[in-house]
Amino acid sequence: MKTQLLESHHEVIANEDPSAPAPRTEAATFRFASYGRALIGHGTKAILDVERARRLGLGPAARQLLAEQPQGSILAGVVPFDRSADPYLFVPQNVEDLPMRGLMHYGNDTSTVTEVVGEYNPTFICAAGAAIDQIKTGGVEKVVLARSLEVFADEDWKPEAVWQQLYQQNPAGHSFTISLPQDETSIVGNSPELIAGVRRGQLTSHPLAGSAPRLANRTEDQMAAAVLAGSAKNLAEHAFVVQHISQALRSVAKDLIVPSLPDLLPTGQMWHLGTLIRASLYKGLGSLDAALAIHPTPAICGSPTAVAQALISELEPEDRGFYGGLVGWMNQDGEGEWALLLRSAMLTGNRAKLHAGAGIVADSDPFDEHSETAAKFRTMLCALGVDREGSNR
Numbered sequence: 154m155k156t157q158l159l160e161s162h163h164e165v166i167a168n169e170d171p172s173a174p175a176p177r178t179e180a181a182t183f184r185f186a187s188y189g190r191a192l193i194g195h196g197t198k199a200i201l202d203v204e205r206a207r208r209l210g211l212g213p214a215a216r217q218l219l220a221e222q223p224q225g226s227i228l229a230g231v232v233p234f235d236r237s238a239d240p241y242l243f244v245p246q247n248v249e250d251l252p253m254r255g256l257m258h259y260g261n262d263t264s265t266v267t268e269v270v271g272e273y274n275p276t277f278i279c280a281a282g283a284a285i286d287q288i289k290t291g292g293v294e295k296v297v298l299a300r301s302l303e304v305f306a307d308e309d310w311k312p313e314a315v316w317q318q319l320y321q322q323n324p325a326g327h328s329f330t331i332s333l334p335q336d337e338t339s340i341v342g343n344s345p346e347l348i349a350g351v352r353r354g355q356l357t358s359h360p361l362a363g364s365a366p367r368l369a370n371r372t373e374d375q376m377a378a379a380v381l382a383g384s385a386k387n388l389a390e391h392a393f394v395v396q397h398i399s400q401a402l403r404s405v406a407k408d409l410i411v412p413s414l415p416d417l418l419p420t421g422q423m424w425h426l427g428t429l430i431r432a433s434l435y436k437g438l439g440s441l442d443a444a445l446a447i448h449p450t451p452a453i454c455g456s457p458t459a460v461a462q463a464l465i466s467e468l469e470p471e472d473r474g475f476y477g478g479l480v481g482w483m484n485q486d487g488e489g490e491w492a493l494l495l496r497s498a499m500l501t502g503n504r505a506k507l508h509a510g511a512g513i514v515a516d517s518d519p520f521d522e523h524s525e526t527a528a529k530f531r532t533m534l535c536a537l538g539v540d541r542e543g544s545n546r
């Protein structure tokens with residue numbers, strides 16, 4: 154799919170020979186794997202000027218920057234959860250489009266974990282209780298609260314190794330790394346949620362809301378999925394997200410096709426309710442415009458958006474940064490993929506900082522929501538080597 158997306162790309166280096174040695178891509182500034190292929194960006198040719206983005210709007214500024222680049226360039230990067238904070242979007246010096254199977258050379262060779270800090274988080278439980286009180290008072294229906302966790306290793310984390318682990322565990326997700334220009338930090342993750350994908354003008358969005366942890370016993374796991382699919386609370390929460398997104402997409406697309414019932418999406422660690430929405434993107438717009446029209450969805454923020462966002466700033470002890478934002482890429486035809494930035498970690502030296510959140514509604518139980526975030530952490534924890542035996546689905 155990506156080969157077709159980038160068929161006009163003059164810098165693509167094909168690597169279809171299965172006997173060829175795995176290309177080494179340790180120095181990549183961007184990696185984005187989905188559908189069995191990966192875009193690997195090297196170097197940084199240009200960075201989107203945040204002043205230009207403020208002046209023109211992020212979507213138009215991104216398209217303008219791409220139009221100034223040599224044919225075949227792509228824009229890659231991250232947009233924060235908070236739309237008023239600065240994005241980090243850049244044009245890699247060159248980009249390769251490679252089959253994932255040719256890239257997997259790390260195996261289980263990740264750093265050894267020495268300490269995990271924050272597995273039980275009473276502050277989150279109190280914040281969830283306060284959010285439930287606010288919801289019952291009125292003015293806000295749902296707020297998604299997140300918490301963080303730190304994992305330390307005996308040596309520096311290797312973003313590429315963690316990325317390969319994530320892909321191995323969840324090949325159906327969108328596995329990414331981004332090297333940030335400051336602090337020698339990389340963001341790495343495996344998102345199950347496509348906010349906007351565009352190919353030949355056709356837009357797809359696959360919002361998720363409503364979750365349950367996967368279970369080791371096969372029968373129990375199937376039961377958990379069936380319970381989720383029949384849960385009135387989760388179905389209502391899901392329908393609400395789909396309605397919000399369908400409405401928001403009408404500003405950038407037409408001919409929306411919205412299934413009336415969600416499907417069940419399994420990741421290695423979670424079951425989710427998901428709805429595949431399809432539409433035709435208006436001419437002249439790109440995949441980033443579509444993603445920005447939806448972001449932040451009630452699945453990561455809450456509803457109404459502004460009230461939920463204010464409550465998140467009040468109740469969460471730290472700024473989310475890029476967690477809950479967008480990660481992806483776009484080419485000069487506007488095609489591309491933007492995923493929700495979650496099931497992720499910021500890697501700085503030997504420290505990994507993880508985030509996970511859960512949607513709080515009037516009948517939520519703070520302890521259950523804490524458990525849901527614990528289940529969502531498992532994607533990254535397994536990739537980092539904590540609890541790897543729980544990742545064998």
Ligand SMILES: C=C(O[C@@H]1C=C(C(=O)O)C=C[C@H]1O)C(=O)O
Binds near residue numbers: 452
């Ligand atoms: C907030 C997270 O996940 C989001 C919330 C979900 C839910 O409430 O069911 C499901 C998927 C994501 O949209 C996270 O993984 O940190």
